[in-house]
Every structure is written in structure tokens, then in C-alpha cells.
Amino acid sequence: MSRYDDTLELVIAKIRSTINEDWIALYDIDAETRFNDDLEIESIEFVKIAEAIQAHYGAQLDIVGWLSGRSIQELIGLSVGELAAYVAEATAGAA
Amino acid sequence: MELIGVPGAQLATLALGARSAPxxxxxxxxxxxxxxxxxxSLASPLSASRRVILYDQRGHGASSLPRDGFDLDRQADDxxxxxxxxxxxxxxxxxxxxSMGALIALRYALRRPRAVRRLVLVDAPMPAREHVAPSFAGLRTADDLGAWLDQQFAGLGGRRRERQQQRLQALFFAxxxxxxVQAMDAEPDAALAAxxxxxxLVYGRASPCRAAGxxxxxxxxxxxxxxxxxxxxIPEEAPQALLAALTRFLTDDMHAHDLRETA
Structure with missing residues (x-):
């Protein structure tokens, strides 16, 4: 698997563990899945997911810097793949 | 993000930015x-030069839904x-x-003025019994609440609406x-003057709370x-203008100087 695929898998795992409801365990999440239209997550859940990813990578990642200045609605409009692509790129040098 | 225990509730909290920053x-x-x-929109950019602490008040976001403790004194304790x-x-x-967060901040500052450096009240609805309570005073049934949700959160649907309805059912009915909120009077003039x-004070020109400002x-x-x-x-409607106002106010060291002289 590529570095992006590993990251995507990690992001999906963080989404499942953060939402932590029965349906999300069974939901088929891939890079195209959208936080807003498909998962219908709440803004506070996006914050939790971002923070869980940040906690996983620690100092390698500055997710807050990347999100900075964007509205929460804009962030919830992202796809899972867009978030994973950022994380993979930001942590590329540290592998 | 972590959960901390306070009397009667668990509060979710998060800190951004360098530990040693103001x-x-x-x-x-x-x-x-x-x-x-x-x-x-606001905490992330401000955390470039500050230690920004966020938390969900009791009954909100990722914090627990307690049955009581929503008065300003208990929330200032939180x-x-x-x-x-x-x-x-x-x-x-x-x-x-x-809004309500501004009223909690103001109560905290009135009780512990020396623990506070500067205060920003964004559309503080003082007194809340007049500005806030009437909006949900008439809600009696789950149907009332559904109609209120659709009016207050236009466009909210699906899972998000369901979750918000459950949360508000607990907050409003249990x-x-x-x-x-109905018991929240204005802070006394003498306390404010001291x-x-x-x-x-940051207020919206089209806000119903203008008189409070x-x-x-x-x-x-x-x-x-x-x-x-x-x-x-304001945080949702005018985040850029609010960020600019906060940045101006919070980086002007004259304010801190004033505080030392009068403390």
C-alpha cells in the first residue's frame, strides 16, 4: 500500500472511533465519502476527528495550522480523501 | 481533546498553541x-501567538448533559x-x-477581576431573561421543539437534526x-462600574441585543x-471582522498597562 493509502486507512479508523455509533462501523467509507453529505457529521465531531488525527501524529503534523481561518462549514464540506491527502503530504518528510 | 470532571458534569476541553504563550x-x-x-475560523489563527483554551459548556458539544447547573455562578465555576x-x-x-458565553465570562470577571487580563463580550444578551428566555419559553412538546428547531436552524436535516433534537429535548425538557436562563437578571450597575x-464589546448592527451593548x-x-x-x-456571520477586532484589542499592550495601574 502507498503512504496515502495507509493515511486514508488511519483517517477512516479515526472517523469510525470518533463517531462510535453502530451504523458507522458498517458504513462503507472511502476517499470520495463526504463528511457533510454522506456522513452528516456535526461540527463538534469534525473537531474531534481532527484532534484525534493530530494526537496520532503529534509534532509531525500541524492540522490546526492547515485548518486555520477556514469556516467549520467549509471543512465539513471536504471529502475523506481530501483530508487524508493533506495529512499524507504534511507527514511525508517524517516517515 | 479531553474530558474533565466538574461538579455534576464532564466537560470536553482542548488547548491550541504553545504552552508558554499568553x-x-x-x-x-x-x-x-x-x-x-x-x-x-478564530481559535486556530489566534493560536499562532497564544495558548487558546476551548471547552464545551455543560450540556453542549462533547460535554455531558447534566440536569442542572446552567446558572451563571455554576457556569463561572466551570x-x-x-x-x-x-x-x-x-x-x-x-x-x-x-452570547451566553459572554455572560459567563462577565460573571467570572466580576467575581475574580484579578484573574482576568482583558475581556471581550461578543453580543452579550444581558439580561438573558429578556433577550434569550422568550425565544424558547413556549416550548411544551416534542412537536413544538421540532418546529422551533426548523425555525432556528433552517436547513438542518437528517442525522444532525435528529441529534440536535435529542440534545435539546434533554436540555429544555429534562x-x-x-x-x-429565565432567572438571569442584568449584572448590577455598581458591580459593572467597579x-x-x-x-x-462587539455587537452586530442587526442584532436584537444592541441595547445590551x-x-x-x-x-x-x-x-x-x-x-x-x-x-x-457574530462568530458564524462575521468571523473575519471579529478576528480583526480581537487581534487589534488583544495585541494592544496599552490595555495590559492600564490594568496594572488600576489593579
């Missing part, structure tokens, strides 16, 4: 607010515990609050929240009032 805590508004109200958890209880913290802190500006001894082109929900 502390700033941001308090969201009632019902529709939580840490996400500030997180990316704020004190959150600050203590982050090692900032006596640090001379800057506080920004929107907690003291509405009674606590608050020797730099205060920035004018009153606070007249009574608080070190207050500046700034009007933005928006309504009550």
Missing part, C-alpha cells in the same frame, strides 16, 4: 454553540475549573465569550436550563464598543 479562553453561545464555533485544569487559574487570562478591566458601554469604566455588519451570531 492564555486566551473562548466561550461559545447557548444551544447552537460548542468548541467548533471557534475552532478553525470556567474556573477548566482554567485550573490548564494551569491558568491565576494567570491573568484573556477571555472572549459569545434540565433546569430554561428556568436558569470592574477595572479593559473590555471590548449600549448599556454595558455606558456603565463599564474601560469599555470600547465596536459594531459589526451582522446579526447576533
Amino acid at each position: 492564555p486566551l479562553v473562548m466561550l461559545h453561545g447557548l444551544v447552537s454553540g460548542n468548541m467548533a464555533s471557534w475552532y478553525s 470556567l474556573g475549573r477548566v482554567l485550573a485544569h490548564h494551569g491558568q487559574a491565576d494567570a491573568g487570562v484573556d477571555i472572549v465569550g459569545h 434540565s433546569t436550563l430554561r428556568a436558569d 470592574l477595572k478591566l479593559p473590555v471590548l 449600549e448599556r454595558l458601554a455606558a456603565v463599564l469604566p474601560q469599555a470600547a464598543l465596536e459594531w459589526l455588519d451582522c446579526g447576533h451570531y
